[in-house]
Amino acid sequence: MTKKRTGVFVCHCGNNIAATVDVKRLAEEMTDEETVVYSQDYVYMCSDPGQNSVIQAIKDNQLDSVVVSCCSPNLHEKTFRDNAERAGISGFTCEIANIREQCAWVHKNREEATEKAIKISRSAIRRVAHNKALDPIAVPVTRRVMVIGGGIAGIQAALDVANAGLEVILVEKLATIGGHMLQLSETFPTLDCSQCILSPKMVEVSRHPNIKLMTYSEVQDVSGSVGNFRVKVLQKPTYVDPEACKLCDDCVQVCPVVVPNEHDLGLTARRAIHIPFAQAIPASYTLDVDACLGLNPIRCGKCKDVCEAGAINYDMQPRTVFEEVGAIIVATGFDLYGQENLGEYGAGKVEDVLDGLQFERLCSASGATKGHVLRPSDHKVPKEVVFIQCVGSRDPAQHCAYCSKICCMYTAKHARLYKHHVPDGRAYVFYIDIRSGGKGYEEFVQRTMEDDETIYLRGRVSKLHRTRDGKVRVLGTDTLTGQNVEIDADMVVLALAMQPSKGTEQAAKVLKIGRDKDGFLAEAHPKLKPVESVTAGIYLAGAAQGPKDIPETVSQASAAACKVLALLSQDTLSHAPTVAKVRESHCTGCEMCVDACPYQAIRLLNGKAVVNEVLCEGCGTCAGTCVRAAIDVKNVTQLQIHAMISAIMGG
Amino acid sequence: MVKVEDIQQCAAGLLEKGQVKSVLGFRRGTAGAMAEPCTITEAAEAGTLVWDPTCLNNLALYLVKDRKQQAASKTPDIRPIGIVAKGCDSRAVAVLLQENYFKREEVFVIGVSCEGTGVIDPKKVATLLKGRSPSRVEFDGADGFKLTLRGGEMQVPAREILADRCLECRAASPALNDVVFGEPSGERGYATPFHAAKEALGASETERWAAWEHHFDRCLRCFACRSVCPMCYCPECVVDSTSFVIEPQTSAEEKANRIKWCERSPNTSESAVYHLTRAIHLAGRCVDCGECERVCPVNIPLRLLNTMLEMEAFEMFHYQAGHDLSQASLLSSFRDEDPNSFIR
Numbered sequence: 001m002t003k004k005r006t007g008v009f010v011c012h013c014g015n016n017i018a019a020t021v022d023v024k025r026l027a028e029e030m031t032d033e034e035t036v037v038y039s040q041d042y043v044y045m046c047s048d049p050g051q052n053s054v055i056q057a058i059k060d061n062q063l064d065s066v067v068v069s070c071c072s073p074n075l076h077e078k079t080f081r082d083n084a085e086r087a088g089i090s091g092f093t094c095e096i097a098n099i100r101e102q103c104a105w106v107h108k109n110r111e112e113a114t115e116k117a118i119k120i121s122r123s124a125i126r127r128v129a130h131n132k133a134l135d136p137i138a139v140p141v142t143r144r145v146m147v148i149g150g151g152i153a154g155i156q157a158a159l160d161v162a163n164a165g166l167e168v169i170l171v172e173k174l175a176t177i178g179g180h181m182l183q184l185s186e187t188f189p190t191l192d193c194s195q196c197i198l199s200p201k202m203v204e205v206s207r208h209p210n211i212k213l214m215t216y217s218e219v220q221d222v223s224g225s226v227g228n229f230r231v232k233v234l235q236k237p238t239y240v241d242p243e244a245c246k247l248c249d250d251c252v253q254v255c256p257v258v259v260p261n262e263h264d265l266g267l268t269a270r271r272a273i274h275i276p277f278a279q280a281i282p283a284s285y286t287l288d289v290d291a292c293l294g295l296n297p298i299r300c301g302k303c304k305d306v307c308e309a310g311a312i313n314y315d316m317q318p319r320t321v322f323e324e325v326g327a328i329i330v331a332t333g334f335d336l337y338g339q340e341n342l343g344e345y346g347a348g349k350v351e352d353v354l355d356g357l358q359f360e361r362l363c364s365a366s367g368a369t370k371g372h373v374l375r376p377s378d379h380k381v382p383k384e385v386v387f388i389q390c391v392g393s394r395d396p397a398q399h400c401a402y403c404s405k406i407c408c409m410y411t412a413k414h415a416r417l418y419k420h421h422v423p424d425g426r427a428y429v430f431y432i433d434i435r436s437g438g439k440g441y442e443e444f445v446q447r448t449m450e451d452d453e454t455i456y457l458r459g460r461v462s463k464l465h466r467t468r469d470g471k472v473r474v475l476g477t478d479t480l481t482g483q484n485v486e487i488d489a490d491m492v493v494l495a496l497a498m499q500p501s502k503g504t505e506q507a508a509k510v511l512k513i514g515r516d517k518d519g520f521l522a523e524a525h526p527k528l529k530p531v532e533s534v535t536a537g538i539y540l541a542g543a544a545q546g547p548k549d550i551p552e553t554v555s556q557a558s559a560a561a562c563k564v565l566a567l568l569s570q571d572t573l574s575h576a577p578t579v580a581k582v583r584e585s586h587c588t589g590c591e592m593c594v595d596a597c598p599y600q601a602i603r604l605l606n607g608k609a610v611v612n613e614v615l616c617e618g619c620g621t622c623a624g625t626c627v628r629a630a631i632d633v634k635n636v637t638q639l640q641i642h643a644m645i646s647a648i649m650g651g
Numbered sequence: 652m653v654k655v656e657d658i659q660q661c662a663a664g665l666l667e668k669g670q671v672k673s674v675l676g677f678r679r680g681t682a683g684a685m686a687e688p689c690t691i692t693e694a695a696e697a698g699t700l701v702w703d704p705t706c707l708n709n710l711a712l713y714l715v716k717d718r719k720q721q722a723a724s725k726t727p728d729i730r731p732i733g734i735v736a737k738g739c740d741s742r743a744v745a746v747l748l749q750e751n752y753f754k755r756e757e758v759f760v761i762g763v764s765c766e767g768t769g770v771i772d773p774k775k776v777a778t779l780l781k782g783r784s785p786s787r788v789e790f791d792g793a794d795g796f797k798l799t800l801r802g803g804e805m806q807v808p809a810r811e812i813l814a815d816r817c818l819e820c821r822a823a824s825p826a827l828n829d830v831v832f833g834e835p836s837g838e839r840g841y842a843t844p845f846h847a848a849k850e851a852l853g854a855s856e857t858e859r860w861a862a863w864e865h866h867f868d869r870c871l872r873c874f875a876c877r878s879v880c881p882m883c884y885c886p887e888c889v890v891d892s893t894s895f896v897i898e899p900q901t902s903a904e905e906k907a908n909r910i911k912w913c914e915r916s917p918n919t920s921e922s923a924v925y926h927l928t929r930a931i932h933l934a935g936r937c938v939d940c941g942e943c944e945r946v947c948p949v950n951i952p953l954r955l956l957n958t959m960l961e962m963e964a965f966e967m968f969h970y971q972a973g974h975d976l977s978q979a980s981l982l983s984s985f986r987d988e989d990p991n992s993f994i995r
């Protein structure tokens with residue numbers, strides 16, 4: 001083997017690294033390494049002059065491999081690999097030694113930090129000595145997109161992608177698209193009607209030639225990787241043929257089963273066969289099989305008898321469909337934090353204590369009370385209403401630690417809507433503080449206080465309970481006056497925390513994408529990659545990624561669509577060649593790696609493991625599992641790991 | 652009680668009908684009471700097979716050996732093999748099957764239940780008899796052994812001389828079998844599962860490390876433990892540089908780049924790497940046949956290392972090596988409900 005010619009480039013990162021690590025000494029000591037023929041340090045290696053000096057040094061010194069001691073490879077591995085390519089050597093002969101996140105940022109003692117930076121860099125040098133000049137693997141892309149979740153986020157993303165000419169499959173778990181926005185009456189900060197702005201988009205989805213809508217469907221399994229996913233979707237039977245259904249409502253009239261209507265959050269009832277709401281997309285009825293007496297003419301069969309169009313079919317079966325797509329956008333939204341978790345507020349058992357969405361349904365013209373604000377217990381107009389903010393939010397000890405971000409705004413909106421419906425009523429808002437950042441938001445809150453005379457009380461409500469005369473007694477404090485407050489309200493509205501929906505949890509599992517500590521989908525980088533998941537080719541949009549209002553949701557959805565379009569504008573994707581490789585002589589075909597590979601990239605052929613290089617993500621799980629060291633990841637071979645450990649141990 | 656004639660007849664039948672090319676079993680040893688493993692290939696030899704509490708070996712090892720032989724042979728003979736299997740032997744066969752080492756139809760398991768007892772620990776017998784050795788050891792009733800000595804016979808309760816692993820055994824009758832002799836064994840009540848491992852955990856970390864340092868220090872790296880283990884069938888042992896596989900196509904670079912995760916020299920740290928790696932590579936695979944500990948010439952309590960991991964596998968993942976063929980191996984399977992409290 002001819003001797004390696006490695007160059008080492010040490011970055012100061014301004015003072016980020018240089019303040020803690022003696023970068024000069026580091027650069028100097030690296031020249032002691034047998035393979036190192038060139039070493040330099042520079043204040044910002046990723047700057048233009050810095051990058052140029054890397055390129056120049058590679059050319060001038062005939063370097064065949066490069067180590068850059070700098071920040072995390074997440075940030076600049078690509079930058080420097082590109083530099084290597086531009087200098088005429090393979091990008092895969094360039095490795096990063098992370099001396100910032102893994103060293104400078106976590107240490108204070110300069111001497112010790114420098115020693116550690118030396119070890120980290122040395123181990124990268126020993127590793128790169130065995131790197132192969134691999135060529136990227138070109139993979140054709142499937143120019144189709146799947147959007148999971150049909151709330152406003154999913155709708156927006158699907159429309160943006162479809163309008164750019166790509167085929168979209170929109171998968172929604174419920175019988176209609178629309179998500180939570182469908183349940184809202186008016187929306188802050190402009191108070192325009194939620195349905196009025198949403199329905200046109202829903203109709204556009206249903207008519208779009210590029211959108212294939214799959215409602216009442218769930219994603220069950222995903223294989224493949226960026227550019228080429230294969231998704232298994234289960235479409236549940238609705239027992240009604242949407243093509244044939246004439247929307248006459250005859251079936252509903254005869255159905256004997258009455259269950260709470262989830263669209264109205266239980267404030268109204270529906271039949272077993274139902275349409276979620278009048279403008280549902282797809283416009284068709286759904287037979288709720290859990291409520292139905294048994295899909296059986298002997299037990300009931302009334303709806304089928306009465307349907308003149310013959311649209312009802314009790315024998316409809318679940319359908320499993322496989323879709324090939326190049327990218328996936330996850331927009332599975334939020335749920336409200338369960339009232340049952342709030343013992344101090346009656347755990348959902350006190351009458352006339354509603355959550356925010358129920359209140360939206362009360363205000364909505366299409367809602368339970370046809371747009372009249374009437375309290376559920378006795379259908380009287382509530383004259384005193386207490387709104388409580390931050391319920392379940394910002395309470396790390398008992399509930400969610402985070403701020404749900406939208407509750408200040410929607411509570412202000414609720415107070416105003418209430419005052420518009422009941423001008424002689426009194427609205428109280430309990431708040432911790434008011435967060436109204438956003439265009440027109442602060443003004444909106446001011447108007448709630450001033451024009452609509454809402455009484456804002458700064459403080460927490462400690463307890464509430466029902467009184468004998470049918471009121472809800474709210475016990476709280478006003479921290480501004482220091483006094484205890486007791487209000488006998490006709491109705492209480494809780495601004496419950498937003499939490500990731502159950503469907504988000506399920507989708508994350510199926511897609512194998514990470515979630516953050518609160519369960520929201522984790523973005524690849526909090527600042528620079530807010531719509532990318534950690535898995536290439538899977539993007540995030542809407543409240544599934546974190547609490548958000550509609551404008552933010554829509555922006556993120558369009559951003560995700562834009563990322564997808566950029567990705568799929570290429571004919572082929574280049575797949576990292578750092579994939580697993582089997583040493584046949586050592587493989588006994590035990591299949592452990594086959595079971596362990598999270599990407600289903602390995603199978604057994606003639607008793608030996610074989611890696612599908614396109615599916616392999618180079619995660620190394622197989623290498624960690626194989627007790628026989630029969631499988632290795634290229635450029636992270638066990639030989640290299642051994643060399644790195646030896647270097648760190650001082651060998 | 653198992654009748655040895657049943658085993659003999661079964662073996663003879665299999666060989667006669669040509670259902671198997673050979674039967675792995677036990678015969679009378681040449682010295683003392685101990686039985687020894689044997690391979691018989693003719694029905695006429697079946698009469699030499701024995702079954703008594705000295706049938707210590709895990710015969711699954713010889714299935715592995717045969718497989719290696721056939722793989723190296725120009726004219727491989729892969730006709731099925733019959734194997735006389737105790738509970739632990741059959742679990743070993745199950746793990747090997749789970750790992751595709753051979754196919755189910757390539758092995759005929761003549762299961763033998765240890766019923767209420769198991770096999771003896773020769774060291775315990777030696778202690779009991781103060782160095783004298785019995786000429787015969789036989790099963791005696793539901794939970795005892797009969798020892799024949801020069802001066803006469805002696806009845807010993809099983810718990811006094813049973814091998815440690817048998818005391819802790821939870822599946823003394825072979826679940827995987829094609830035919831089984833003897834009664835299925837229920838709760839035997841000698842020792843709670845993982846008794847020894849749990850007891851060892853009572854010591855402090857420092858004490859435990861001191862003890863193991865002492866053991867590793869004594870290790871000769873003779874590799875007897877590895878040689879006797881049916882699970883240690885890898886073509887090359889990652890922690891033994893002398894076992895490197897060299898093939899005609901192995902390049903000079905590959906040879907030069909072979910990794911020595913541990914050095915050949917038997918010093919404490921290198922032996923620790925060897926034993927701990929072996930233990931981890933056996934996690935979810937060790938069937939607790941106790942062979943490694945039995946053959947160790949310097950008495951390193953290897954069962955402790957292995958059963959400790961099996962205990963974790965059982966307590967955390969409800970996994971028992973060799974209990975369910977259809978299950979994916981412990982190390983390669985992940986379920987959402989797996990506990991992960993140890994990941995911080």
Ligand SMILES: Cc1cc2nc3c(=O)[nH]c(=O)nc-3n(C[C@H](O)[C@H](O)[C@H](O)COP(=O)(O)OP(=O)(O)OC[C@H]3O[C@@H](n4cnc5c(N)ncnc54)[C@H](O)[C@@H]3O)c2cc1C
Pocket residue numbers: 148149150151152153154171172173174177178179180181184186187188189217218219331332333334335336356357360406410413501502503504506507541542543544548549550551553
């Ligand atoms: C009381 C209240 C009032 C609000 N008022 C306003 C307001 O006035 N102005 C404003 O800007 N914002 C408001 N919001 C916020 C607004 O509702 C959200 O920003 C918006 O709904 C987020 O949209 P989304 O598409 O991300 O999620 P969602 O609306 O939750 O939609 C998610 C969709 O995905 C589907 N889904 C979930 N899991 C799966 C799965 N596994 N597979 C397939 N489909 C799945 C769901 O069924 C749902 O249709 C309010 C919120 C609340 C709670």
Ligand code: SF4
Pocket residue numbers: 582586587588589590591592593594608609625626627628629630631
């Ligand atoms: S785990 Fe190792 S030995 Fe088993 S099949 Fe995979 S590569 Fe081969």
Ligand code: SF4
Pocket residue numbers: 579580596597598599600601602611615616617618619620621622623633
């Ligand atoms: S490195 Fe191994 S486990 Fe990871 S994706 Fe590739 S083949 Fe699968």
